[in-house]
Amino acid sequence: MSLFSDNIRALRVKHKISQEKVAESLMITRGRYVKYEDGTSEAPYEILKKIGQYYQISIDLLLSVDVRKIEVTDLLKLENNRLILPIQVDQMGENRIEVVTQKVKAGYLNGYADPEYIEQLQQISLPFLGVGKYRGFPVEGDSMPPHQDGDIIVGRYVEGLGEVLDGKTYIFITRSEGMVYKRLNKNNKNALVLASDNYFYPPYEVKASHILEIWEYQCSIARSDKRTEALESDTIKNMFVELKKDLAEVKNSIGLTN
Template identity: 85%
Template sequence: MSLFSDNIRALRVKYKISQEKVAESLMITRGRYVKYEDGTSEPRYEILKKIAHYYHISIDLLLSVDVREIDVNDLLKLENNRLILPIQVDQMGENCIEVVTQKVKAGYLNGYADPEYIEQLQQISLPFLGVGKYRGFPVEGDSMPPHQDGDIIVGRYLEQLGEVLGGKTYIIITRSEGMVYKRLNKNRNDTLVVASDNFFYPPYEVKASDILEIWEYQCSIARSDKRNEALESDSIKNMFVEIKNEITDLKKNMVLKN
């Protein structure tokens, strides 16, 4: 017996469903389904996907976690039928917030859907945040002042891309860029414009299909009370705009001379 076969048997028994009914929903024979439960045969990907959708649970959990040890009713259901661990609470009944430290940040792209990885993250509790699923992420670089390198941004998980509000800041996890904290604006239904508050960094586009997770900014944990430098002042901006225009003019003149 494999963990997968144990899991689908446990889920079927939990919901009091017959093997025949499950097989009918999967559009396969009962005999074929029985082989999945007794571990003598493994389903093709198409059938595996159907089983995951049937029980409203992720393929990740079906294959790697003993569902008998968790309450599947408390799992937070995410877009595309993917799930994360149940919302954990402390002794006071407040939500526990997992914190992705700088030390483990590099592994988040591979571990965000791994229950064991998430369980090992440090946890804090911020009672004022209220209901929701929250996670803390480290800031890197100087693209989003006044937040500085090493600060922690606490975000609330958004289940759908449609919840993104233009002009607000979010932690986004993408396949291509990894983890970034930016200000988002919708460009089209399938594209977001990702912008930094530091004007030195140009905005760019991210396709919805590239996004794995979005967490809306709720609060930050900072280690410094340093004032934001005057890089955002109009005079400094104007100076760089003038320099940019002068460089453009020089390029045009060189082209005309040639």
């Protein structure tokens, strides 16, 4: 039997539903349904979709995760039968925040949709964040000052591209760029332009179809008290003005004119 067969049998037994009733809900015969449950026949996409909707669980989980090992009621359900995320709470009922450390970062692109992988991540609790699904991600490089290597960005899960706002910062999980923390520069219909706060790094475009998850910045956890020099636009402008004055003085001193 396949994992899918085990899953649909386990879900049916857990809900105390007969094979006849499930088949009727799927608008197929009981004999056809039995073949899916005993693994002698593979269900087509339309049947997979109907079963997912029937049990309110994503197709990804039905095909790739042993649902007998997780508590389905503790999962965050998303619209259109998309992936679902595990929500864990502590003894006080506060949401637990999973932290993707540098050590496990490489495996996140493969494990982000796997509740068993997520449950193995380190966890913290930040009650002041309020309602929502939160997760912590590591910072790399110097593209987003004042954040430094080793800092953790805590983001709130964003369900759709329609919720992102130009000028705000987000953790983007993408097929093309991996995990990045950037400021949204421009929100196009089919692509997003991501920019760094460090002007040394040029903006770049990511196709909307390549985006797997978006987490909106909520707070950060810094591991260093190192002082950073903020280069604001006015400061940079003043630097060029002073440089222009110095060049003019040099020209005058050696008798050069414009």
